[in-house]
Structures are given as structure tokens and as C-alpha cells.
Amino acid sequence: MNEIVPRNVKHKDNRRLGISVLSLLPLYIFTLLFVAGPLVYMFILSFMQRAEVWGVVNEFTLKNYAGIAEPIYLKTFLESFKLAIISTLSIILIGYPFGYFMAKLSAVWRKRMMLLLMIPFWISSLIRLYGWIIIFRANGVLDKVLMGIGITDAPLKLLYTYPAVVVGMVYSLLPFMIFSVYASAEKLDWSIIEAARDLGATRWKAFLTITLKLTLPGLLSGVVLTFIPSMGLFFIADIMGGNKVVLVGNVIQEQLMKAHNWPFAAALSVVLMILTSLMILLYRKITHVKDLEGLV
């Protein structure tokens, strides 16, 4: 906007700002009061000293952060990253095409697909994982089918292994990726792609230069919505992995629930939070997504 502006338009600009600022208020107030507040407490807690049996003592200490430097706990962070990355990559592999193909369906089928995906999601994730246990366990459904066909002749012993955990993770987090990609791909103007094809671009080239670029926001938000939870979702590792895959979430839970060491758990959470934020920042820089500026 340049300086030579008729009076009545300037008046509109000021009014415009007024109404839209109102729309920011709910988020600002809610976030500052109910999110920032508790999190500030968590931060303070990480510097406090634990009491002998239960609770905390109002003493400042850096012991909790020093305690994280133990090799076993550092290893836990590494394990969590490893699992999160493997899970997220697997989810992208399945979820991105799914969301994309889903967006290409007819309007009626899109709605049906959305509901088909959501409905199981509303059933307790714990119970659904039990379903996988029935499939994977020794002499379970998968074994019976494979042995019945004759591919194997002994139980595969798939349960309580690392791959089982990845399956559990992918299963639980897939809808996030699918919905994110779908929400972004659904508004794609297919005629642009048609035009590119007509101009001689190969399918693959058209995909890379147009589709991928336009659905990148969806992919990025999908990554954010799957990577972050997979760092903390430890109950899947417990159930599918037989508690043998130790993630940061497990350690935090144990420190809170068994060792009663709240400050240490808080310190671990703060570090987790910072590391996760850094990962997202890094991912954003790599994919040069300027449109999502402000998203961490």
C-alpha cells in the first residue's frame, strides 16, 4: 500500500485489523493461560530437588539435567529418535499415496473413505492393538494362515519384536498423515497437471514439479503430526514390543510413577521438547517451506 490512499479506504484498513484481532484473542488467551502456565511450572519443576520418598523440595538444582547425561538415558533418546524416524518414513510411504489417491476419488467416495478411516480410530487404541496381538502372536491368525497355506511350518514369533512395534506405530499414526495429505491434496487443481501432461511432461516430472510442491504443506503437517507423537507414544512399544524397547516416554513414566522423581521426569520432558522442536525446525529448513513460517 502506498501513501496516496483515499480516506475511506484507510478507514477500512483500521477497521479490518480490529475484527481480525478479535479472532486471535481466543487462541492467545487460551494458550497463555492453560498451556503456557502449566508448561512454565514444568520448567520450574525440572530445577527442583526431589523429596526423599514423595514430592518435591523447594531447592534449586541442576542435578536433574546432569542426570540425563548417563549413557543409558542418552541411549534412550537415540532409540526414540530411531523409532520415530523409522515410523515416520514408513507412514509417509503408505500415508502419502493414500491421501493423494483418496483426494482423486469422486466426492461421494471421498466422504466414505474419510468415515471409513475415522470410525476405527474412535475405538480405543489399546483394544485395537490387542487385535494385532491376536494376529501376531505365536499360533495366532497370521501363523495359522501362513502354516495353513504351507509357507511356514513353525510359529513366526513376530510378537514382542522391533518390527511389531513399528507396525503398531504405523497403525496408530497413519490416519494423521492421510488426513493431512488429503486436506492439502483435495484442493489441488487437477487441470494444472493435465496441462503439464499435454505440454509433454512425463507423469513423474509433473508429479515432482507440481503435485509434490503443492501438497508439501500437507506432507509437512503430516510429518509434524506423526513424528512428534511417535517420540512420546510409549505404550505401543510396551504392548507390541513386550516392554523391551525403551523410549523416553517409558523412562519419564517410570521416573514419575515408580521412582517418584518428578523433577527428573520434568527435566527429561524439557529436553525432549527442545529436541523435538529442533528436529521440526531442521525439517522445515531442509524443505524450504516458506509458507509455513511460524510453524516452529
Place this chain on the structure above:
Amino acid sequence: MKNRTKLPNIFLGVVTVVFYLPILLVILYSFNESRISSVWEGFSLKWYAELFRDKALLEALMNSIVLAVLSSLAAAVIGTLGSVGMTRVKLRTNGLIEYISTLPIMIPEIILGIVFLTFFSLISLPFGMTTLLIAHTAFCIPYVFILVKARLAGMDKSLIEAARDLGASEFRAFLDITLPLIFPAIASGMLLSFAMSLDDVVISIFVTGVNTNTLPLKIYTQLKTGVTPKMNALCTLMFIVTFLLGVLSVYIGKNPNSNHQKEERL
């Protein structure tokens, strides 16, 4: 644009079937005579009978549904308004607030639960539906916010400018142009929030009150004594009900005056 091959649809079909496999097994085992899942002792309806006698469990289910609807609504309103507002009004604090509001999904629920508990006690909030609603909304907002923001990212901003120049107020422009365009994102965000809220146990245990039991709480706390097929029965019923609701909504959605037409216009 029509698909040239059947491959994409086959892919969709296969993934969906695999997705439903565990659920079908859950439903199957709700009819298991045996209490233990590794033994099939024959067909029985006893768990359903037990389910209907357990008034507390059914009440917990009701609570969970109400909570999930309310928190996904609240998250939708706060998250959408915030997301849209941030694209219109460029304050320097936007980035910070956005970051903080998405933190609830970056932190393991268990520490969040304890921190909420202490914080709510500090400000003397009554424990129950109120605290549950606040906590649930807090971890639902990120889903709506992030999805709406992604959708807005590719939106043509000149559409709004054009509308404003033609005399529409900010509010009108939002209602008639922005809202219909971002509706799929809001809907997705709400559906995800609903699922997250319905399934949350860790945070709920800490911030719930004495008279408010939620369903996932009942299921998870049965772990010490062993989850019985009664839970399978409950999940089966929930599945059937939501499936029917879903089918219903698809039929209602076949109304010619729906969003579909509006999108075509743009």
C-alpha cells in the same frame, strides 16, 4: 481427472482392509466364551449381558462422548479462528503463540497430566468436566490449527482482497470465502480431535473429578486385573453405532445444496 489404472484404488482397498483386520478380530473375540483371549472356548453373548449390567461403564461412555464432542468443537473454534487470524494480522508474537499452542502434542502425556493437575489445583479449578474439557481442548487445538494452516498456505489470498474491494466486510469475507475453502481441514481436524479425546486416558486420569469417569479410563485401569472381553463387546457396539451414524451422514450429505456446489463455483 480419471484414474488411468486401477492400481490406486487397489492400493486404497488393500490398506483399508489391513486397517480393519484387528478390529474384526476384536469384534470376533467379543463373542469368546473364555475370559482369556488366547483361548477360544466357543460362541457366547455373556460379555454383552455383563456390559449392559455395568451402568458405570455405560455412564463413562456417555461422558467420554460428550467430552469429545465439546473439546473438538472448542478446539475447532479456537484453532480455526487463531489460524485464520494469524494470516490476516501479522503480529510479531504470532510465531511464539503458535509454537506454545502446539507444545501439548510434543510432550509425553504423562508429564502433561501431572503438570495440569498441579496447575489446576493452584488456580483452584473444580476437578471434573471443566478441567477435563480444558485439558482436552489444549491437546486438540494443535490438530485443527496445523491442518487449517496447511490448507490456508496454498489458498489464493487475492480472493479475500477482491472480496474486500467489492465491499465485503472482514467477517463476510471469512464466512463466504475462507470458511468453505478450509472446511475440509476443519472437519479433518475435528475428527482427529474427537478420536484423540475419546482415547485419552493418561491426562484424563489426572484431571478428572470424582464423579466423572471416562471410558478409556475404565479400560486402561483394568490392566492390573486383566482386560476382559466385556471391553471388546463395548468396542464392538461403539463400532456398529458409529458405522451406522457414518452411513447415515453420507446419505444426508447427498443434499444438492452442499459444499460441493460452492467449491465448483470458485
Place this chain on the structure above:
Amino acid sequence: MKKLFAGIIALSLCLVLITGCTATKAGGTLTLFTWEGMFPQEVLDGFTKETGIAINYNNFDFDETMLAKLEAAKGGDYDLVIADDYIIETVIAEGLAQKLDKSRIKNFANINPVYQGQFYDPKDEYTVPYGAGVQTIVFNPDLVKIDIKGYKDLFDPALKDSVGVIANYRVINGLALKVLGESYNTEDVSKIEAAGKKLLELAPNIRVIKDDNLQDDLISGEISAAVMYTSQVTAAKLANPNLKVVYPQEGIGFGIMANFIPSKAPNADAAYEFIDYILRPEISAQCFEWLGYYSTNLAADEKINDAYKEFLTLPADFKGNGEMIRTVGAEAEEAHTRVWTEFKAAAGQN
């Protein structure tokens, strides 16, 4: 679609209004706080039918959650809590439990004295026990070729990748401590770390670590030997009578669950009525058959169905070397959790 949305919203708002109104029932309410599934539904319904008192059954997953909530409520909100022994010690120390007026519990004498006078309530002033458990080794003789007599046999290479243990770190760390001849409750960090090293030798044999329904894995053949909770042993033996139960020769961990009334319970009268009710022999027997833990009610023992008796009552030669697992100091706790985390990580290398 929008109409359906609006309809659902309207419906739920109505539901909120309905559920929001707390109906005061004649006879009052008992706010119970414990794990889910601790009582058969008939027992709970029977109580309400007889006394007119409704039961508001609240749940927690861990004892620590219970303590956090009880603290936040300053000893109020809940009328009756049932939890594990070690946490009750802390509850009493924090002043969150009230002394029991035994004159109001007519059936108090039914309690089996073996379970009284324990560390968490030496003078039995605050608690009434409800179920006791012992962690034992259970194995399938069809799949296990060696004879298991104690914890040290679990380390045998013949059991590679086929042992399951509960996720209770004090019990499992304690297993190694017992093999080394130490006490469960040692505060000596070096001893705990020695136990940790020993546990790493067990790691290759571990197939699964979990609390929930561990017996299922034994029954399905996923594992061939396990260290399990009493209730799980009961369930396993009922499903497969061929399984062998072993009381480890090195010594056993022994735990009791108990009732207590919070210091500011809103309806302590209802709590007393309920405690008295579940101490009745027939009711008690029903509860323990359902729960699968040892009966803490002597008068109920004879009422227990013969099929269950073996699992729910103590063997005659028991008292020898049982030790209760108690809370230890901060440094020992830190060593325990570190050792436990390393053990789990090592088991995950299979």
C-alpha cells in the same frame, strides 16, 4: 452434513445438561477408588440393593496416580481406597488416612492374622487387607526340559527367548538380588548395581516384560516360563492344569492390597458399611474367586470353591522366607530405575 453436525451438537448439549445434574440418591453414595475389576458386579449390586447406597466407582492405573490425586484432594473426595501396601505407608505418613473405628466393623475378626501387623500399618489402625499376592514362577513342563526350582534356573540358556516377566521393577530387580542372597529392600547402591549386572545375564532369555495378562502368553505358547502375579497364576492354572507353579527357593516377594478411608472422606459411614459387607465369609469368597489373589479373610477360606482353593490360600509351609517389598530411599530408587532401564534395553537386543 452441516445439519447432522448441528443435530449432534444439540444432542450433546442436552446430554451435558442431563449428566451435569448430580442426582442425590436416597441412602447416599460410596465413592470407591481402586483398579477396575476388583469386585464382581453381583457383589457391588448386592451392596446397593441391601443398603440403598449407590457406588461411584472411580479408577486409577498406578498407586502413584492415586496418591497424586488424593494429595490434590487433601484427603477428601474419596470414601474408600484400595491400593498396594507400600503406597499406603506413604499415605499414612502424609496424614491422608483416618484411623478406623473397629467397633463399626463387626466382621473385623474374620481377617487372617497372617496378613496383619505388617510394615505399612503395624498396629492395624488404618487398614483392612483385601487380597494378597506372591510372585511365583510358572512354567509349562511340555516345553521346558529343565527342572525349575528357583530364580537361578531362569538364567539357563535352554530358556533362551522364552521367559516372560511382569513389569514390576522391584520384583524383577529383586529376583537378581535374591539370587545374590540380598534383601529386596537393601539401600546399598553397590548391591543393586551388582544385581543389575546379574540381570543382564538374564536378558537374552527374556521374550516379554508386561503386567497385563501375562498368563495369556504362557497359555498360547508364546513363552514357556514366567514370573507372574498371583491372579495371573490362578487364571493360567485354571486354563491349563498341567502348568507347574514353583515357589522360588531363594525367597519370595509378598504383597498385600488393603482398604483405607481417606482422612476427609465425605461419606465414611458408607465406607464402614462396605468394608463390613465384603468381610462377610460368603461375599469374601466370591470376591477372591473373582480376583484370583490370596484370600485375606480366614472365615471365607472354607467357603471357597474347591477348584480354586489351591490358588487362593497359602500353602502350609509358606512363612519361611517371604519378604515384603517396601519403599526404599531416593538413591536406591535411582539405582533401581537405572538398572531396570538397562535390563529392558538389553532384553530388546534379542
